[in-house]
Amino acid sequence: MYTLPQPNVAGVAVEGCPVVEVHDDSGDWKHLLEVLYDGTILTEETIQFSLVAALIRLGRKYDFIKLLKAAVKRLTHDYPSTLALIDARQRADFSLNIAPYPGIHFDALSMAREHSIPSVLPIAYYWMIRAYPQTSWFDGLERPDGTSAHLAPGDLRVCLKAANKIFRTQFKDGYSLGWMTAPNPSSCLFPTQCPARRAEMLQKCIAVDPLLSGAQLVVESLSAAESWVKRCCTGCQPHLMQLMHAGRARGWEELPAFFDLPPWADLKNDL
Secondary structure (H helix, E strand, C coil), X not given: CCCCCCCCCCCCEECCEECCCCCCCHHHHHHHHHHHHCHHHHHCCCECHHHHHHHHHHHHHCCCHHHHHHHHHHHHHHCCCCHHHXXXXXXXXXXXXXXXXXXXHHHHHHHHHHCCCHHHHHXXXXXXXXXXXXXXXXHCEECCCCCEECCCHHHHHHHHHHHXXXXXXXXXXXXXXXXXXXXXXXXXXXXXXXXXXXXXXXXXXXXXXXXXXXCCCCCCCXXXXXXXXXXXXCCCHHHHHHHHHHHHHHHHHHHHHHCCCCCHHHCCCCC
């Protein structure tokens, strides 16, 4: 911040100290000053999204690089860019770095898009369409403080297009739920019952609430996905488990493309 150009003309002063006029949100400056006066705030396990957002906005604008990186680290922790980190969320010792609240995916998506943090975008978009009913995509969602979170028109178009494509793709051969319609393996012990069980599971996945996307391209709970496969016989399970894992990995790898984004490797954050 001290490297920014300074005006040559004298301005308003208080007790001999110049008054710097800024046009940022006062709440953002309150958060920033609190962190500058008490750095232990950033050592807390979980902090509010408003603090993360303030440090990203002001950190980028006024060149507080360390604070910017600290805030982005929390955002990318909670919105990861690898499947291994998605699976880590299921561990008992995992904890979020940002306190959740209704509408957080709206805000994380906007923050990542507006401030050049593209690695967050695929999973933020995915959780957006998976977590919220489509009515909220249009109408917004009320936050705990009474304000409303809304999708930008461009993000709304992306979500609508991707939700339909993801729902149709996830049932195809080679994707996360493709094992439900795969040919019965020769090792199956119950050639009649196992296909019937898979067909029943398939119908449950298809018959989703019309207001929900039913997205299962990346089944986030690996234990839940494996429990579905284990409803089939022990003769089927190894083959179907392999199909499920491979389809889940493929869905993750292709996830950015569903939202018209570059591949994961090209989603570099501008820090």
